[in-house]
Amino acid sequence: MRAIGDMLNDAAKAAAAKNGQDFSAESFEKMKKQVFADPDVRAFLTAHQDQLTKESVDASFASLYEYCRQKDSHDKVISGYLPQLFMEGPLIGIRYQASQDKQRRDKEAAAKRRIELIDLPEKLRRVKLADLDMADDRKQALFEVGAFLQAYQSNPHAKGLYLSGDFGVGKTYILAGLANRVAEMGGRVIFLHMPTFIAGLSSHFGDNSLQTEIQRLAVCDVLILDDIGAETLSPWSRDDVLGVILQARMDNDLPTFFSSNFDMKTLESHFSATKNADDPVKAARLMQRVRYLAKEVVVYGNNRRLP
Ligand code: ADP
Numbered sequence: 688m689r690a691i692g693d694m695l696n697d698a699a700k701a702a703a704a705k706n707g708q709d710f711s712a713e714s715f716e717k718m719k720k721q722v723f724a725d726p727d728v729r730a731f732l733t734a735h736q737d738q739l740t741k742e743s744v745d746a747s748f749a750s751l752y753e754y755c756r757q758k759d760s761h762d763k764v765i766s767g768y769l770p771q772l773f774m775e776g777p778l779i780g781i782r783y784q785a786s787q788d789k790q791r792r793d794k795e796a797a798a799k800r801r802i803e804l805i806d807l808p809e810k811l812r813r814v815k816l817a818d819l820d821m822a823d824d825r826k827q828a829l830f831e832v833g834a835f836l837q838a839y840q841s842n843p844h845a846k847g848l849y850l851s852g853d854f855g856v857g858k859t860y861i862l863a864g865l866a867n868r869v870a871e872m873g874g875r876v877i878f879l880h881m882p883t884f885i886a887g888l889s890s891h892f893g894d895n896s897l898q899t900e901i902q903r904l905a906v907c908d909v910l911i912l913d914d915i916g917a918e919t920l921s922p923w924s925r926d927d928v929l930g931v932i933l934q935a936r937m938d939n940d941l942p943t944f945f946s947s948n949f950d951m952k953t954l955e956s957h958f959s960a961t962k963n964a965d966d967p968v969k970a971a972r973l974m975q976r977v978r979y980l981a982k983e984v985v986v987y988g989n990n991r992r993l994p
C-alpha cells in the first residue's frame with residue numbers, strides 16, 4: 688500500500704505548491720501540533736506506548752500526517768477505504784481498509800453473483816424477504832421459508848418447498864426472497880423458469896452442452912424450478928432431463944424448490960399427459976422425487992398482478 692502513500696505525498700506537495708506554501712520549520716511545527724492533538728493518533732500512541740520511542744514516533748511522522756489528512760477527508764484517494772495505523776516493527780505504518788459500508792456493498796455484490804437466473808427477470812435479485820408483506824394468506828408459506836433458512840444454516844441438505852397456488856399470489860417473489868437470502872448465506876442458487884427452459888432444450892441438440900447443463904442443475908447448492916407444470920413436456924424432457932436432475936438431487940439430498948399453479952396431485956396428471964402408454968408409471972415416479980425433495984405449501988391470496 689506504499690503506492691497510496693506516495694500518491695498522497697505527491698498530492699500534498701502539489702497542494703502546498705498550489706497554495707504557495709512552503710514547508711518552513713514554522714509550518715512544520717504547526718502541522719506536528721495538529722497531528723499530535725488528534726484524538727485517534729493519541730489513542731494509538733497510548734495503546735502502543737510500550738513499543739514506541741520518541742525517535743520511532745518522529746520517524747513515523749509521515750504516516751501519522753497522512754492518516755490525519757485522510758481519515759476525515761471526503762475525497763478519499765480510493766473511495767470506500769479508510770486509513771488505519773498499525774505497528775510495522777518499531778515504526779508506525781498506515782494501511783487502508785474497506786469501510787463497513789464498502790464491505791457491505793462488496794458482500795451484497797458477491798451474493799448477487801452466487802445466484803444464476805435462467806429465463807427470469809433481473810429484478811428478482813432485489814426482492815428481500817423482509818420487504819414482502821406478511822398478509823395472512825401467505826403467512827404459512829413465509830413461515831416455512833423461514834424454517835428452511837433456519838435449518839439450512841446448519842444443514843445444507845434441508846428439505847425444500849413446493850409452493851402451489853393461483854397465478855399472481857406471489858410464489859415467484861417469495862422464492863426470489865429465499866434465493867437472495869441463501870446467496871447471502873454463501874450458497875449457490877440456480878433459479879430457472881421451467882416453461883422457457885424446457886422450450887429451449889432443443890437448442891442443445893447435437894452438442895454436449897445439454898449434459899453440462901443438466902449436471903450444473905443437478906449439483907448446485909439450491910435449485911429453484913419456477914412454474915413447473917406450465918411447460919410442455921415430451922417423454923424425453925420429462926424422463927431424460929427433469930427426471931435425471933431430480934434423481935441426482937434426491938440422491939445427494941440437495942435442497943430443491945418448486946412453484947406451480949398446480950398442486951402436487953394435478954402436477955402428476957400433467958406429467959402423465961404425454962402420449963406414451965407407460966406415462967402414468969413414469970409420472971408417478973417423477974412425482975415421488977418431487978415429494979421426496981419438497982414439502983407442499985399452498986399460497987393463498989389475490990392476484991397481485993392486477994391493479
Ligand atoms: P406468482 O409467481 O404466484 O404468479 P409473483 O411472485 O410473480 O406471483 O407475483 C406477482 C406480482 O405481484 C409480482 O410481479 C410483484 O409485482 C407482486 N408481488 C408479489 N409479492 C409481493 C409482495 N409481497 N409485496 C408486493 N408486491 C408483490
Ligand code: MG
Binds near residue numbers: 859860913
Ligand atoms: Mg410465478
